[in-house]
Amino acid sequence: MEMSGRILALDFGKRRIGLAISDGLGITAQGLPTFHRTTLREDLRQLVALIHQREIKQLLMGLPLHMSGREGRQVTWVREFGDRLAEEAGVPIEYWDERLTSVEANRVLKLSGVSIEKRARAVDQLSAVILLESYLSRSTPCE
Numbered sequence: 585m586e587m588s589g590r591i592l593a594l595d596f597g598k599r600r601i602g603l604a605i606s607d608g609l610g611i612t613a614q615g616l617p618t619f620h621r622t623t624l625r626e627d628l629r630q631l632v633a634l635i636h637q638r639e640i641k642q643l644l645m646g647l648p649l650h651m652s653g654r655e656g657r658q659v660t661w662v663r664e665f666g667d668r669l670a671e672e673a674g675v676p677i678e679y680w681d682e683r684l685t686s687v688e689a690n691r692v693l694k695l696s697g698v699s700i701e702k703r704a705r706a707v708d709q710l711s712a713v714i715l716l717e718s719y720l721s722r723s724t725p726c727e
């Protein structure tokens with residue numbers, strides 16, 4: 585798949601959505617402020633506005649698979665939300681295995697000495713960055 589334009593990665597949760605954005609070449613990932621959810625309609629409206637404002641060409645949503653690789657109930661919610669967001673924004677969406685992204689984010693924050701309180705606020709954003717970085721590194725051809 586050829587990259588052109590920015591990718592927005594979403595780490596979907598019931599109360600918050602971690603966000604990260606790629607540069608236009610699809611090389612680097614940068615965290616955006618965590619999105620605090622309200623209602624489905626308002627969430628979609630605000631995210632579609634962000635997608636258009638940032639000129640997003642593709643969405644990437646983490647799939648919360650079980651460690652065994654099986655899909656659970658939460659995967660259904662993620663796909664429903666992601667499909668609706670992609671349709672309303674008019675951009676394609678890809679789903680990416682997010683197993684261990686939150687674990688890795690917590691590990692990184694803990695090692696960096698971030699307090700538990702600050703860690704809780706930063707984990708969603710860092711999870712989205714890790715998700716996007718894993719996608720970018722696997723979809724970039726090796727030289």
